[in-house]
Amino acid sequence: MFAVAKCHFAGHNRLMRIAIVDESAARASVIEDGLRDHGDAQLFVITERAGLMARLQDVDPDVVLIDLANPSRDVLEEYFAVSRALSRPIAMFVDESDDEAIAQSVDAGVSAYVVDGFAPHRVRAIVDLAVRRFYAYSRLQDELNEAKGKLAERETIDRAKRLLMQSRGIGEPEAYGELRRKAMESGKRIAAIAEAVVTAHDLMEGK
Amino acid sequence: MSEHLTIGFLPLMDACLPILAQEHGFAREEGLELSFQRDKSWATVLDHLLYGHVDASHLLAPLAIATTLGVGRPAQPLCAPFALGLNGNAITVSNELAAQITTPGLLGDPAEIGARLKPIALARKTEGRPLRFAKTHRYSCHNYMQRYWLAGCGIRPGEDVEMTVVPPPFMSDALAAGEIDGYCVADPWDSMAVDAGHGTIILATSQIWRRGTEKVLAVRRPHLESKRDVFEALIRAMRKAAAQSVDPEAFRENAAILARDEYIGVDKAILLRSISENLVLSNGKPPVHFPDFMFQYGEAANFPWMSHGGWLYTQMARWGQTQFSDANYEAACGVFRPDVYRSALRETGDVLPGANSKVEGSLDRIMPVTTEQGEMVLSDNRFFDGHTFDPDRPRDYLSAFRF
Numbered sequence: 044m045f046a047v048a049k050c051h052f053a054g055h056n057r058l059m060r061i062a063i064v065d066e067s068a069a070r071a072s073v074i075e076d077g078l079r080d081h082g083d084a085q086l087f088v089i090t091e092r093a094g095l096m097a098r099l100q101d102v103d104p105d106v107v108l109i110d111l112a113n114p115s116r117d118v119l120e121e122y123f124a125v126s127r128a129l130s131r132p133i134a135m136f137v138d139e140s141d142d143e144a145i146a147q148s149v150d151a152g153v154s155a156y157v158v159d160g161f162a163p164h165r166v167r168a169i170v171d172l173a174v175r176r177f178y179a180y181s182r183l184q185d186e187l188n189e190a191k192g193k194l195a196e197r198e199t200i201d202r203a204k205r206l207l208m209q210s211r212g213i214g215e216p217e218a219y220g221e222l223r224r225k226a227m228e229s230g231k232r233i234a235a236i237a238e239a240v241v242t243a244h245d246l247m248e249g250k
Numbered sequence: 251m252s253e254h255l256t257i258g259f260l261p262l263m264d265a266c267l268p269i270l271a272q273e274h275g276f277a278r279e280e281g282l283e284l285s286f287q288r289d290k291s292w293a294t295v296l297d298h299l300l301y302g303h304v305d306a307s308h309l310l311a312p313l314a315i316a317t318t319l320g321v322g323r324p325a326q327p328l329c330a331p332f333a334l335g336l337n338g339n340a341i342t343v344s345n346e347l348a349a350q351i352t353t354p355g356l357l358g359d360p361a362e363i364g365a366r367l368k369p370i371a372l373a374r375k376t377e378g379r380p381l382r383f384a385k386t387h388r389y390s391c392h393n394y395m396q397r398y399w400l401a402g403c404g405i406r407p408g409e410d411v412e413m414t415v416v417p418p419p420f421m422s423d424a425l426a427a428g429e430i431d432g433y434c435v436a437d438p439w440d441s442m443a444v445d446a447g448h449g450t451i452i453l454a455t456s457q458i459w460r461r462g463t464e465k466v467l468a469v470r471r472p473h474l475e476s477k478r479d480v481f482e483a484l485i486r487a488m489r490k491a492a493a494q495s496v497d498p499e500a501f502r503e504n505a506a507i508l509a510r511d512e513y514i515g516v517d518k519a520i521l522l523r524s525i526s527e528n529l530v531l532s533n534g535k536p537p538v539h540f541p542d543f544m545f546q547y548g549e550a551a552n553f554p555w556m557s558h559g560g561w562l563y564t565q566m567a568r569w570g571q572t573q574f575s576d577a578n579y580e581a582a583c584g585v586f587r588p589d590v591y592r593s594a595l596r597e598t599g600d601v602l603p604g605a606n607s608k609v610e611g612s613l614d615r616i617m618p619v620t621t622e623q624g625e626m627v628l629s630d631n632r633f634f635d636g637h638t639f640d641p642d643r644p645r646d647y648l649s650a651f652r653f
Contacts, residue, residue: 111297112290112291113290114417116294117291117292117415119293120388121387121415124388146301154293
């Protein structure tokens with residue numbers, strides 16, 4: 044993986060080395076998947092906070108993608124400033140002409156750092172892709188939360204049904220029917236009625 | 251009708267004035283409603299400020315200057331019309347190192363501690379495992395204060411000892427893991443290390459410079475100009491919060507407010523230590539009262555002295571972060587905006603100094619100073635090595651240092 048010839052200032056002749064720094068391994072892999080199709084890039088995912096500087100020295104990236112809220116960003120900026128002084132010019136992806144792109148990436152929650160002078164159109168494509176992937180990941184998170192919420196509702200309804208079955212000696216379909224009838228009468232969702240049943244029961248039991 | 255402003259901050263003690271202004275209703279009295287954006291790195295705070303997600307930010311004063319001058323990134327003009335406080339930082343080292351260079355539990359003399367540190371630092375360098383000191387950001391007063399102290403003791407930062415960056419909440423753990431030997435940061439992240447038994451506070455930065463500049467309220471210059479009335483109202487609200495924050499009657503309640511998760515999110519008993527300036531310096535030792543630890547109200551502590559901007563710029567040049575130029579020196583001084591502070595407070599009768607700049611480090615006792623309105627004294631504001639900074643002669647100042 045490290046056998047690529049290095050060619051420091053002529054970015055065109057070397058495989059682009061992209062480091063993805065993200066403490067969320069799940070999100071890092073979503074971005075990684077998206078970038079894998081970029082044939083001319085090598086990807087390095089860093090999810091560990093400890094030893095970030097040393098890891099970056101090893102990877103020697105041309106582009107670093109990092110989530111905006113990552114607590115290690117100040118460490119990363121120190122790394123760039125120091126390595127620029129020591130070896131080669133590295134700058135943040137904040138070329139004024141790209142201000143709109145940066146604003147978009149800040150909105151999306153991803154931040155990019157790029158070797159100064161590295162082929163701008165290639166970088167732009169990478170960053171655009173990262174932005175899309177970040178949004179896709181947030182959507183996935185939202186869907187996941189929604190699904191979790193639904194699952195919890197399901198469990199509450201099941202518990203309410205069991206309580207009704209026990210206390211009133213009725214079968215499952217009847218218990219569900221009762222919950223549904225009450226929901227329709229009061230204009231509420233079944234989950235809300237079930238929640239009320241479970242809460243009332245817990246109160247009675249002194250839980 | 252109330253104006254709504256969003257303020258960015260990092261969970262540090264010196265973010266407290268806008269928070270307390272909102273919580274105690276001072277903002278509302280000025281027709282303002284404040285909400286807050288809590289972040290985990292200065293880079294993120296700055297992004298949120300530059301891209302308009304927040305109206306103003308709790309920010310490292312040197313970072314406001316670096317951003318304005320375009321050091322390390324394209325220039326974007328920022329203004330600092332209000333100083334959120336002076337000092338409030340400490341230097342914390344591993345317990346093992348502390349025992350070798352000071353009496354743990356007491357605040358020693360910076361020059362004496364430095365003299366004991368020097369042979370240890372040089373020995374460690376020779377062994378090929380140099381001491382490592384951390385700061386929170388390269389453009390921070392923590393960086394410059396730590397370097398100032400080390401260099402003043404004959405230890406070359408970056409050569410005799412390594413200098414690195416660690417985010418404040420991870421300082422204590424990095425110390426425990428042996429990744430670093432010491433660090434400079436704002437409280438509560440010094441007291442947290444003491445409490446965890448990971449480190450010992452050996453110096454307050456106010457022992458290095460009695461009245462050192464620290465965080466500012468930073469605003470994008472065009473935003474300040476377009477909403478000048480609103481920001482002047484914010485300055486008045488924060489000034490009221492500052493007056494209230496130094497009242498001992500308010501200490502406990504303020505600690506409880508700041509301890510909340512949406513603000514600093516740290517145990518209120520620990521926050522109370524720096525609020526009341528009673529710091530436990532070493533685990534298990536009695537607290538030490540150090541009234542100069544943090545300065546947030548008296549002596550016009552919130553006044554944005556242009557000479558503070560100038561001093562910070564000399565430090566950026568001293569440590570090779572930028573090439574000194576007269577034009578940039580002027581621009582750095584101009585990031586601090588006493589004109590805005592004055593027009594915000596003129597009608598309130600609050601004390602306003604007569605000058606916009608002062609010779610830093612020149613006073614060794616309490617002195618009355620001329621004012622535009624009100625009565626005012628300045629007290630001991632020396633640097634530990636006795637240098638003075640004349641804002642009219644920055645090049646002479648820089649050449650006075652060996653390194």
